[in-house]
Amino acid sequence: MKVALLGHGTVGSGVEKILNGMKDTDIDICGILVRNIRPDMDERYTDDVEKIFGNKPECIIECLGGDEPAYSYVKRALESGIDVISANKKMLSRHMDLFDTAKSNNTKLLFEASCGGGIPWLINIRRIKRNDEIVSIKGIINGTCNYLLSRLFNEDISFADALKNAQELGYAEADPSDDICGYDSRYKLTLSIYEAFDKIMDYxxxxxxxxxxxxxxxxxxxxxxNMVIKLIASADLKGNNISAFVMPCFIRKDDIFASVSSNNNILMSDSKYLGKAYFAGQGAGSLPTGHAIVQDLLDLKNNEMCLNESEADKIDNDISRLGVFYIRHQNIAAFKDYIAEKISDDSFISRRCSFKGISDIIDNNHDEKMFIGEINR
Amino acid sequence: MKVALLGHGTVGSGVEKILNGMKDTDIDICGILVRNIRPDMDERYTDDVEKIFGNKPECIIECLGGDEPAYSYVKRALESGIDVISANKKMLSRHMDLFDTAKSNNTKLLFEASCGGGIPWLINIRRIKRNDEIVSIKGIINGTCNYLLSRLFNEDISFADALKNAQELGYAEADPSDDICGYDSRYKLTLSIYEAFDKIMDYxxxxxxxxxxxxxxxxxxxxxxNMVIKLIASADLKGNNISAFVMPCFIRKDDIFASVSSNNNILMSDSKYLGKAYFAGQGAGSLPTGHAIVQDLLDLKNNEMCLNESEADKIDNDISRLGVFYIRHQNIAAFKDYIAEKISDDSFISRRCSFKGISDIIDNNHDEKMFIGEINR
Incomplete structure (x- = not known):
């Protein structure tokens, strides 16, 4: 099987290392696209994408990250009859049209590594769905946030200092907003919703x-x-509606989600027959992510993908779901109808109420310092 | 696909319910073996195993439990070219020759539900192994023990009262020794070792x-x-040796294993590339276990089993592994060379020492009231 790698950074080099270490495999890396060719690189390396396509690979593994040129290359591959494996949650979740492109060209688009790093999550929800109905999914899917929160809870350190330290250690980006504002979790949730419910929701x-x-x-x-705070991405099916959120949550210390610390991830699927099933492990890193990509590759090669061939419909997000919220906001008076317990002059616990009501007040009372978390989800 | 069910108790009826609820499936239950035919049963039910084999099913699902006649029926099926799915950990782990029988007859023997109930454990370790090397496995795989330990830690209740209560609720058998003495965990560990390491170890x-x-x-x-006690089954690969144990372990409260409470199960695989991956959920119950069996059935039907075709070798258990142990024993003097910290007149914490040394003293100083647990595994 002829395979081409786009990108040879953290993820791409992990994939190459694992493939090199596998015995008795007929997987052959026929081209590796890099930005800059170095003298020590062999003839498989190129900075010219035309050479990659010219080699006629059966599968392209996209480890470039970012929107472009990743999107154009993936689209071109799918339209050219080449299967694609991508770890690029940001690009995929913003271009869900690619799943249609794959289906209409009878090509496969696999993306296990994009969501939960090494954790075998998407394959397991595809498997569960074969004889069961998934009713909710929930995860801690951003390692940077989980690392920061673990430090904040275990040490006497400020958010700013923990973040600075994480940046020095390479656990957080120079611009950390994709992680700490929840956008990265939202990309991954969008992709998980697609797999769990066969629905396309605009991220x-x-x-x-x-x-x-x-x-x-x-x-x-x-x-x-007796709680911790975790950044939770979740989606619940109620009738024909799906409620999806990315939000910090206050979670009891003895909950399995509370036990997942540092940069680890956990994902949960709840379904009618199997009930709650949890999948946890390394949410990032060269070899775990590389492992997930090679798993996709083996599934593709052996035709063991457990794919559902039906088309996915678009669905709106239903944010009318009820919950109990912890809110810190300078204009607490605006929320007066919702307050169950006042904690201080700028914070309170809401009654069980619709998120929609709370969010309308938040939208109308912009506050840069606001913090909101759901309780006991 | 023609399928026959052997047994229609908790597990068998769960399988039937799930299969009945599946749309667009060409799986057909052609016979159900029961002990006693009731007037309300349709013509598929029989108490005659010859009728089951006479129907020429492609797959037999064994949910009888116990050693015989389950073993004879499974062996006969495999030798007759019929694939088998079994949830019977006790029978399978005591008759590992069945795996050879399957291979030499080119039939399949799947057993996901036998280990961890509904949790997709065996399929995931088979998948991980395709491009990785598993170096250790570890699990809480007996729901009865985990339920009892959760109650002992959360309530002011004696072991005897908790057990009596569990028996009344149906969480423990009338004769609970298979569960509370660890034998059930040992059966499941034997089967997990077979899948994780391709080795046959005598249970x-x-x-x-x-x-x-x-x-x-x-x-x-x-x-x-700041610890809890959990009954842990584990196996570690060191070089060409495997050390396997079933033993209570003292585990830090913030460890993911500590967070798995009541009758839930968790299983962990540690491998070279992926690292530690955790799988948790319902370790028993009609529908979760039925779900796991139907998963095996779908894998069989779609040829998506990720099976390794190579023969498994026999391996001895290497119990020379080092550890730190908590021991309560009436003859504490016998352990004098091992004591790091004396807790009371009949209990102590050992230094880091070989389990072999400790076990020799235990064997030579029989004590019905002894309790041993490993610390911080």
Whole structure:
């Protein structure tokens, strides 16, 4: 099987290392697209994408990251009869049309590594769906946030210092907003919704709150109540509606989600027969992510993908779901109808109420320092 | 695809319910073997196994439990070219020759539901192995023990009362020894070792300690040290050796294994590239177990089993592994060379030492009330 790699950074080099270490495989890397050719690179390396396509690979593994040129290359491959494996959650979730492109060209688009890193998540929800109906999914799917939150709960350190330290260690980007504002989790949730429910939801319709405004007071409230805070991405099916959110959540310390610390990830699927099933492990890293990509490649080669061939419909996000929220906001008076318990002059716990009502007030009372988290989800 | 069910108890009826609910499937239950025919049963039900084989099913699903006649029926099926799915951990782990029978007859023997109930464990370790090397496995795989331990840690209740209550609720058998002495976990570990390492280990060579002798004092020691006790089954690869144990373990409260409570199960695989991957969920129950069996059936039907065709070798258990142990024993003097910290007149924490040394003393100083647990595994 002739395979081409687009990109040879953290993920691409992990894929190559794992493929090199496999015995008795007929997988052959026929081309590797890199930005800059170095003298020590062999003849498979090129900076010319035409050479990659000219080699007529059966599968292209896209590890470029970013929107372009990744999107154009993936689209071209799918339209040329070449199967694609991508780890690019940002690009895929913003271009869900690619799934139609794949289906109409009878090509495959696999993306296990894009969601939960090495954790075998998408294949397992595809498998579960074969004889069951998934009713909700939930995950801690951003390692950077989980690392920061773990430090905030275990050490006497400010958010700013923890972030600076994470950046020095390479656990957070120079511009950390995709991670800490929840956007990265939202991309991954969009892709998980596609796999779990066969629905295409516009990523921008998913309410998204991050951990960037978390303070010592919020953490203290959690600790006083025997809880931790985790950034949770979730989607629930109710009838024909799906409610999807990315939001910090206050979670009891003895919950399995509370036990997933540092940069690890966990994902949960709840279905009619199997019930809650949890998948946890390394959400990033060269070899775990490389492992997930090679798993896709083996599934493709052996035709063991458990793919559903039906078309996915578009669906709106239903944000009318009820919940109990912890809110810190300078204009607490605006929320007066929702307050069940006042914690301080700028924070309170809501009654069980519709997120829609709360969100309308938030939208009308812009506050850069606001922090919101759902309780006991 | 013509399928026959052997047994229509908790598991068998779950399988039937799930198959009945599936649309667009060409799986047809052509016979159901039961002990006693009732007037309300349709013509598929029979108490005559010859009718089952006479129907020429392509696959037999064995949900009888127990050793005989399950073993004879499974062997006969495999030798007659019929694939078999079994949930019977006790029978399978005591008759590992069946795996050879399957291979030499070019038939398949799948057993996902036998280990971890509904949790997709065996398929995932088979998948991981395709491009990775598993170096250790570890699990909480007995729901009865986990339910009892959860109650002992969360309530002021004695082991005897918790057990009696569990029996009344149907969470424990009238004769609970298979569960609470660790034998059930040992059966499941034997089967997991087969899948993870392609090795056949005699189940009786695995040291097996249960939770039946646990006392308030042991629990108090755990609590005082911010730990819980869980019954752990584990196997570690070191070079060409495998060390396998079933033993209570003292685990830090913030560990993911500590967060798996009540009758839930968790299983972990650690491998070279993927690292630690965790799978958790319902370890028993009619529908979760039925779900796992139907998953095997779909894999069989679609040829998506990810099976390794190579023969499994026999391997001895290497119990020389080093560890730190909590031991309560009336003859503490016998262990004098191993004591790192004395807790009371009949209990101590060992230094890091070989399990072999400790086990020799245990064997030579029989004590019905002894409790042993490993620390911080």
């Amino acid at each position: 921008s319709s998913i309410p998204c709150f991050g951990i960037d405004n978390i303070t010592d007071k919020d953490i203290q409230y959690a600790k006083d109540n | 009786s060579s695995i040291p097996c300690f249960g939770i039946d002798n646990i006392t308030d004092k042991d629990i108090q020691y755990a609590k005082d040290n």
